[in-house]
Amino acid sequence: QVQLVESGGGLVQAGGSLRVSCAASGRTFSSYGMGWFRQAPGKEREFVAAISWSGGSTAYADSVKGRFTISRDNAKNTVYLQMNSLKPDDTAVYYCAANSKWVGITLGARYDYWGQGTQVTVSS
16 A cells, blocks of 8 residues: 655746655555656646656656656655746646556556645746
């Protein structure tokens, strides 16, 4: 069992930066691939980024590539999403999720555990 708690969301101006964090409970955190998803009002949840258990592999949605960076610290049971050059279109609730197998990492249905989400709002 893995419990996930996101933090670090907030309001930021367009062009600004924000880092959201996801703290995991459980001693098996380092065996899970981790992903970030987001959902804007009236839109479907979409994949943002993912990182393998070791941190050696990452993947990004085209819409955030070059602006967002996912990382993890297994000693702290935490995964991060550094978001730079933020745009109003990045406004959404951001969720972290844990995937026990590094497959289907862009598909929410492949993830086993989810956090409650943190709101990120980018003003123009």
